[in-house]
Amino acid sequence: DSGVTQTPKHLITATGQRVTLRCSPRSGDLSVYWYQQSLDQGLQFLIQYYNGEERAKGNILERFSAQQFPDLHSELNLSSLELGDSALYFCASSVNPRTGESDTQYFGPGTRLTVL
Amino acid sequence: GENVEQHPSTLSVQEGDSAVIKCTYSDSASNYFPWYKQELGKRPQLIIDIRSNVGEKKDQRIAVTLNKTAKHFSLHITETQPEDSAVYFCAALRGGGGYNKLIFGAGTRLAVHP
Numbered sequence: 001d002s003g004v005t006q007t008p009k010h011l012i013t014a015t016g017q018r019v020t021l022r023c024s025p026r027s028g029d030l031s032v033y034w035y036q037q038s039l040d041q042g043l044q045f046l047i048q049y050y051n052g053e054e055r056a057k058g059n060i061l062e063r064f065s066a067q068q069f070p071d072l073h074s075e076l077n078l079s080s081l082e083l084g085d086s087a088l089y090f091c092a093s094s095v096n097p098r099t100g101e102s103d104t105q106y107f108g109p110g111t112r113l114t115v116l
Numbered sequence: 117g118e119n120v121e122q123h124p125s126t127l128s129v130q131e132g133d134s135a136v137i138k139c140t141y142s143d144s145a146s147n148y149f150p151w152y153k154q155e156l157g158k159r160p161q162l163i164i165d166i167r168s169n170v171g172e173k174k175d176q177r178i179a180v181t182l183n184k185t186a187k188h189f190s191l192h193i194t195e196t197q198p199e200d201s202a203v204y205f206c207a208a209l210r211g212g213g214g215y216n217k218l219i220f221g222a223g224t225r226l227a228v229h230p
Contacts, residue, residue: 002159002161031216033216033218042205042220042221042222042223043160043205043220045217045218045219045220048216048217056216056217058217088157090159090160094216095216102216103148103150103165103209103216104150104162104165105150105162105216105218106162107152107159107160107161108159109158109159110158110159112157
């Protein structure tokens with residue numbers, strides 16, 4: 001168990017709909033990252049937040065948005081869903097001032113999104 | 117732009133043999149190189165990492181080597197076991213100041229046959 005939690009585990013929805021994925025980082029971690037992994041594909045970096053602020057952006061679609069809240073949990077919002085958005089969405093966290101760890105990213109269990 | 121190339125994409129070995137996976141990165145400012153193991157439908161799990169000021173690191177049956185000049189790093193697994201079967205991802209990070217963007221390789225599917 002990495003200490004990173006994600007809800008829900010599974011999500012089935014229809015095209016055109018909007019969903020919200022939630023992530024709670026490891027205790028004390030300030031950074032949250034979102035990744036998309038399509039079937040049998042690699043890990044595509046979407047976006048990073050650090051202590052509530054956006055820090056880095058990958059190939060995130062305009063239909064997708066994210067935020068990090070004051071308690072450091074993060075949400076990834078996916079709207080106008082298309083069949084191709086079906087994937088595993090992982091959250092990871094890092095940067096812990098208490099332990100001094102900064103580089104290692106710990107992954108949550110993922111949310112499997114199926115768009116029908 | 118930033119890029120990490122990983123080879124081979126698939127690797128099949130007999131139990132007890134060694135397995136080697138190689139990665140090349142493009143950003144010379146990268147300073148941290150983790151390796152993740154991902155079993156089917158599960159989260160990527162960190163198995164070993166190396167920093168740019170170190171040339172080699174070992175942890176039991178796994179080792180990682182780094183050649184900064186060639187911008188090349190490799191994962192070595194000795195005495196492979198069936199439970200080593202998984203997809204392995206290398207990554208390179210240019211970190212510091214809260215900007216920690218990991219660039220992943222495309223992955224290597226390792227199959228260890230009994």
